[in-house]
Amino acid sequence: MPKRALLIINRKSRNGNSDLHTVTERLKRSGMDVLPWALDRPEQIPDMIRRHAADVDLAVVGGGDGSLNAAAPALIETRLPLGVLPMGTANDLARTLQIPIDIDQASDIVAGGVPHKIDLGRVNGRYFFNAAHIGLGVHAREHLSPDVKRRWGVFGYARSLFKALSSFRPFHADIVCDGRRKRVRSIQISVGNGRHYGGGMTIAQEASIDDRLFYLYSIEPLPLWDLVKYAPAFRAGRFEDYHPVDIEQGHSIRIATSRTMTISADGEVVSRTPATFDMIAGAVTVFVPPAYLESRKEVLHVAQR
Structure with a gap:
């Protein structure tokens, strides 16, 4: 049928x-x-x-x-x-x-395609596929109008980010990830369920939307030119060698900020801090190309070696 x-x-x-x-x-x-x-x-x-x-x-x-x-x-x-x-x-x-x-x-x-189950993240009761953000990325969204998206495409994300840098103030945050507590001074906290966000940015090299894990990074306050210098690392999700980036991964995350801040997820404003993140594993079945499943097998094979 x-x-x-x-x-x-x-x-x-x-x-x-x-x-x-x-x-x-x-x-x-x-x-x-x-x-x-x-x-x-x-x-x-x-x-x-x-x-x-x-x-x-x-x-x-x-x-x-x-x-x-x-x-x-x-x-x-x-x-x-x-x-x-x-x-x-x-x-x-x-x-x-x-x-x-x-x-x-x-x-x-x-x-x-092949039906395949993927995870959903949830922040304060609101679902998201890709990533949720607190800080600079949310502030940059105010400069990303529908007209900018139409005219600039994915480059509009970078354009809005640089515009936001001039007026954004750093903040302090208490992060609890699977019971591990950390306090950071940050300009941006991102929590990824999927692999990509912001038009192809990578939350972490090893991140996947079906691994039942969140990947979190927090960026310390940096001058504009340092952010530009680290841009390739942010694009590829390669943070291990960069001191200004704190990295965590886990199944459950809580974030409290020094001032109440807006949370965006999948490009939409969804809530405000404090934030509680939980994972719904295998929540949605999506039709994917066979090549995706083959690439996941290769990743799992390498991880098990």
């Missing part, structure tokens, strides 16, 4: 003006029955999934990481598998799962 797919495209995402009919026909040619919808707001996505959960076998979401984040609660409730069509600016979940940015190729993975 053909799969019955609920196709939801967020028209406000960067490439959400893709032809809904073309995507629908591509999925139909693979043997799927498709129920297509184009929405204007991410917050409409979970209700749409819940409404049609009994009539379909999977939910396909076309949009950016914010659209996928909006779908998370309904995916957990309905247990529908997820197909990802990366149509946003950063598309970090797609990067983590090695899903191509090309919509035709991504559609083929929805139709013929």
Whole structure:
């Protein structure tokens, strides 16, 4: 029997003006029955999934990481598998799962990929796939308007970060990770569930979205030029040799800050400190390319040697 797919495209995402009919026909040619919808707001996505959960076998979401984040609660409730069509600016979940940015190729993975369970992070009760941030990254978001995203693409993230540096003040934080306590002076704390964030930045070299671990880093206050010098390390997630970065990993994290601070997750403001992070292992089933599973086997093989 053909799969019955609920196709939801967020028209406000960067490439959400893709032809809904073309995507629908591509999925139909693979043997799927498709129920297509184009929405204007991410917050409409979970209700749409819940409404049609009994009539379909999977939910396909076309949009950016914010659209996928909006779908998370309904995916957990309905247990529908997820197909990802990366149509946003950063598309970090797609990067983590090695899903191509090309919509035709991504559609083929929805139709013929491998179902695979991935973890979800949760901060103060709000779910996230990729990473949550406290500090400079959240402040930079204020400079990242939809117009900047459209004009600059992923380079808009770097542009907004440098604009934010001039007005951001460092803060103190108490971090408890799996019972281990640490106090830091920081400009940025990031907690990653997945591997990528911010348009391809890497939370840690060994991070994965299916390893049941959070990876945390905290950056000490640094001059602008030092941040520029360390930029390649931040891009690749290679922090081991850099003194200004504190690193932790664990299953449960609590963070209290010297002043109340905003928390963003998957590019959206979700809460304020103090923050409690917990992990929901294997929470969502996603269709991934076989190459992703092969790469995970290689990583596990190396880790076991």
